[in-house]
Amino acid sequence: xxxxxxxxxxxxxxxxxxxxxxxxxxxxxxxxxxxxxxxxxxxxxxxxxxxxxxxxxxxxxxxxxxxxxxxxxxxxxxxxxxxxxxxxxxxxxxxxxxxxxxxxxxxxxxxxx
Numbered sequence: 001x002x003x004x005x006x007x008x009x010x011x012x013x014x015x016x017x018x019x020x021x022x023x024x025x026x027x028x029x030x031x032x033x034x035x036x037x038x039x040x041x042x043x044x045x046x047x048x049x050x051x052x053x054x055x056x057x058x059x060x061x062x063x064x065x066x067x068x069x070x071x072x073x074x075x076x077x078x079x080x081x082x083x084x085x086x087x088x089x090x091x092x093x094x095x096x097x098x099x100x101x102x103x104x105x106x107x108x109x110x111x112x113x
Contacts (some may be wrong), residue, residue, distance in 0.1 A: 013092030075109020
C-alpha cells in the first residue's frame with residue numbers, strides 16, 4: 001500500500017466512523033487488514049471497551065479461508081458474551097475479498113448485521 005492509498009483509506013475510514021457507533025447491545029465490528037493477516041474486534045464505543053477480538057495471525061490458513069475462519073471465531077466469542085448483533089465497520093477497505101469473507105463467516109456464526 002502506497003502512502004497515497006493509506007491516506008485515502010484513512011479518509012474513507014473517518015467518513016465511515018462519523019456515521020457508525022457501537023453500543024453495549026449493538027457493538028461495532030471493526031476490521032483491520034494487513035498484508036498477511038486480518039483482525040476483527042467487537043467494540044462498545046460508549047464505554048470504550050473491546051468485547052471480543054479475533055485474528056488470523058495464529059492460524060496456518062491464509063487469505064480468504066483464514067478470514068472466514070476468523071469471522072466464525074469472532075461470532076463464537078460474541079455468543080459467549082451474549083452479543084447477537086453488531087454494526088459492521090469495514091475500516092475503509094472495499095467490501096470484497098478477505099473483508100467480505102470475514103463478514104460472511106461472522107454471519108454464518110450467528111452475528112446479525
